[in-house]
Amino acid sequence: MLNICKKEIRIQTNLLAIMIFFLTTFFLQFGTTNNAYGKKGESVFYLVSVGVGDADLITVRAIDTIKKSDVIVCREKTKEKFAEYLKGKEFLDSSMGRRYSKKNRSKLTDKEKKAWSEKRRKRRAELVSAIRSQIAKGKTVSVLDSGDPLIYGPKAWYLEEFKDLNPIVVPGVSCFNAANAALRKSITSGKETRSVVLTSRRDIEKMSGHHPTMVIFTMGTEFKDLITRLTKLYPSQTPIGIVLYAGYKEKESVIRGTLKNIMNKVGDEKLPFEHLIYVGDFLEQKMKRDR
Amino acid sequence: MIEDLIKGVLVMKIKRLMCFFMVTLTFLVISLEYGCSARTPIQGKAISIEKPEFYLVGMGPGDADLITLRGLKTIEDADLIVCSKRAQDKFASYLEGKELLDSSSYKLSRYYGKDCREFKGKERKECESFTNKRNTLIGKIRKAIGEGKTVAVLGGGDPFIYGPSVWFLEEFADLNPVAVPGLSSFNAANAALAKSVTSSKPTKSVILTIGYSPESHKIIEDLAVHKATMVIYMPKDLKDLMAKLSAHYPPETPIAIVSYAGYKEKERIIKGTLETILDKIGDEKELRLYLVYVGDFLTYRRK
Numbered sequence: 001m002l003n004i005c006k007k008e009i010r011i012q013t014n015l016l017a018i019m020i021f022f023l024t025t026f027f028l029q030f031g032t033t034n035n036a037y038g039k040k041g042e043s044v045f046y047l048v049s050v051g052v053g054d055a056d057l058i059t060v061r062a063i064d065t066i067k068k069s070d071v072i073v074c075r076e077k078t079k080e081k082f083a084e085y086l087k088g089k090e091f092l093d094s095s096m097g098r099r100y101s102k103k104n105r106s107k108l109t110d111k112e113k114k115a116w117s118e119k120r121r122k123r124r125a126e127l128v129s130a131i132r133s134q135i136a137k138g139k140t141v142s143v144l145d146s147g148d149p150l151i152y153g154p155k156a157w158y159l160e161e162f163k164d165l166n167p168i169v170v171p172g173v174s175c176f177n178a179a180n181a182a183l184r185k186s187i188t189s190g191k192e193t194r195s196v197v198l199t200s201r202r203d204i205e206k207m208s209g210h211h212p213t214m215v216i217f218t219m220g221t222e223f224k225d226l227i228t229r230l231t232k233l234y235p236s237q238t239p240i241g242i243v244l245y246a247g248y249k250e251k252e253s254v255i256r257g258t259l260k261n262i263m264n265k266v267g268d269e270k271l272p273f274e275h276l277i278y279v280g281d282f283l284e285q286k287m288k289r290d291r
Numbered sequence: 292m293i294e295d296l297i298k299g300v301l302v303m304k305i306k307r308l309m310c311f312f313m314v315t316l317t318f319l320v321i322s323l324e325y326g327c328s329a330r331t332p333i334q335g336k337a338i339s340i341e342k343p344e345f346y347l348v349g350m351g352p353g354d355a356d357l358i359t360l361r362g363l364k365t366i367e368d369a370d371l372i373v374c375s376k377r378a379q380d381k382f383a384s385y386l387e388g389k390e391l392l393d394s395s396s397y398k399l400s401r402y403y404g405k406d407c408r409e410f411k412g413k414e415r416k417e418c419e420s421f422t423n424k425r426n427t428l429i430g431k432i433r434k435a436i437g438e439g440k441t442v443a444v445l446g447g448g449d450p451f452i453y454g455p456s457v458w459f460l461e462e463f464a465d466l467n468p469v470a471v472p473g474l475s476s477f478n479a480a481n482a483a484l485a486k487s488v489t490s491s492k493p494t495k496s497v498i499l500t501i502g503y504s505p506e507s508h509k510i511i512e513d514l515a516v517h518k519a520t521m522v523i524y525m526p527k528d529l530k531d532l533m534a535k536l537s538a539h540y541p542p543e544t545p546i547a548i549v550s551y552a553g554y555k556e557k558e559r560i561i562k563g564t565l566e567t568i569l570d571k572i573g574d575e576k577e578l579r580l581y582l583v584y585v586g587d588f589l590t591y592r593r594k
Contacts, residue, residue, distance in 0.1 A: 177475060184468065
């Protein structure tokens with residue numbers, strides 16, 4: 001009985017191996033030659049959001065996409081954060097070398113600036129060709145980004161560069177979604193407005209016309225300067241909320257105030273890079289009237 | 292003797308057949324288990340010392356796999372789940388053995404904090420009926436909390452963007468509720484379009500607005516000047532919207548409509564310009580749960 005079973009196991013294992021071989025070659029061909037005809041939601045090139053804050057704000061779909069990828073392109077920090085999912089995957093470092101803030105960049109001489117941007121250009125070209133060669137080998141590549149890659153994301157250029165591969169973007173939690181949750185208020189329920197503007201340093205004057213709720217992606221902007229500018233645009237009693245480290249269970253915090261007193265409330269505290277500023281009376285809005 | 296031989300052969304055959312089935316079954320079980328392991332293991336740690344007993348979880352849009360691990364873990368740890376019928380179906384495999392309460396109608400939210408005497412006729416009756424329903428729901432949740440149970444309300448998308456579940460946070464404010472962030476359909480639609488919504492020549496800003504908002508015409512006028520990217524959540528009347536936009540925007544302004552964002556199978560994108568989009572939509576009845584994008588970012592290229 002046992003002997004026969006062994007034989008049967010052998011035969012079936014062989015059959016299975018052959019089937020797997022055929023299936024993989026079949027799908028690989030599909031993948032490399034023309035993925036436009038591949039299964040819906042499948043590609044060989046993905047831009048994957050891993051969410052913000054703690055690692056547990058990644059979506060199930062993002063994990064599944066990482067699992068089925070052979071090559072992962074991301075920063076060293078992201079690699080560490082998601083180490084358990086990246087085991088056995090090939091890794092390409094997406095870092096473009098040293099980054100300068102706008103202020104520091106202006107301190108560079110023209111020659112230094114040129115050398116710096118030349119270095120970045122070269123680094124990018126290397127990375128692109130490394131990805132191309134992996135794709136040519138029939139590998140599936142995922143670029144990992146945090147937040148929503150399509151809201152002020154630094155990795156959207158991959159989509160243009162690899163357009164021929166019909167890239168798929170796997171959406172994720174933006175710092176903005178996480179900050180909404182930290183505030184625990186409907187951001188679309190202002191007294192006068194039901195609209196929200198996502199904006200940055202350069203556009204706040206343009207976008208403040210009808211006083212919508214405003215979410216400012218600060219990205220290193222000087223805080224005092226921003227508040228001074230906002231004071232010229234909104235009434236001084238307008239509520240302000242600053243969300244620090246959105247999505248990090250341990251570190252997340254909120255500073256509340258009005259345009260008038262927010263500077264005092266922040267005081268000398270140096271705000272981290274990870275903070276968003278909310279402007280609008282939704283912060284104080286209640287559905288129920290006080291009884 | 293011949294009979295014995297035949298018997299022997301028969302027994303052999305039966306044994307082989309049994310083996311065949313057993314082995315096949317084993318393979319099946321293995322492959323099934325492998326398939327099911329796609330249900331990602333959840334890890335995470337309880338942080339706060341005093342465990343909160345009331346959660347609002349953003350489920351994300353589209354298919355169930357757009358929920359975060361934190362969202363799943365919260366569901367797993369909860370005893371009572373409050374959600375819509377649709378969410379019950381979507382997360383059926385995670386809700387087994389949980390107590391369930393239905394919060395399907397958005398009207399539970401619509402009349403929250405309102406005095407029904409403000410309304411007349413039919414609307415007043417509706418208000419009263421939904422206020423009763425809501426009070427029953429609140430009573431049941433309070434009872435569960437009193438019994439020491441952990442409650443999780445599941446809200447669609449990002450509950451804080453045009454979501455009907457935020458009233459729970461106000462009602463149960465005394466419990467210090469915790470909100471678990473979720474993606475908005477907007478994030479999923481961005482991904483579907485695969486274009487940076489903050490990259491266009493005129494501005495680097497996005498405005499989210501809603502179709503039925505009384506201020507929408509004001510916003511359209513305002514933005515026509517600066518040409519910021521505009522995202523309109525579920526406008527009721529597309530023809531009317533396009534007419535309003537046409538008054539301020541040039542006819543070649545790029546427009547995209549994303550319907551069923553985040554549903555792998557059903558997601559649909561229609562692209563065109565202010566001039567052509569209505570023709571491209573064709574049969575509008577199929578169009579459900581959609582967002583309208585307006586702006587140059589749709590055709591913007593860095594190179």
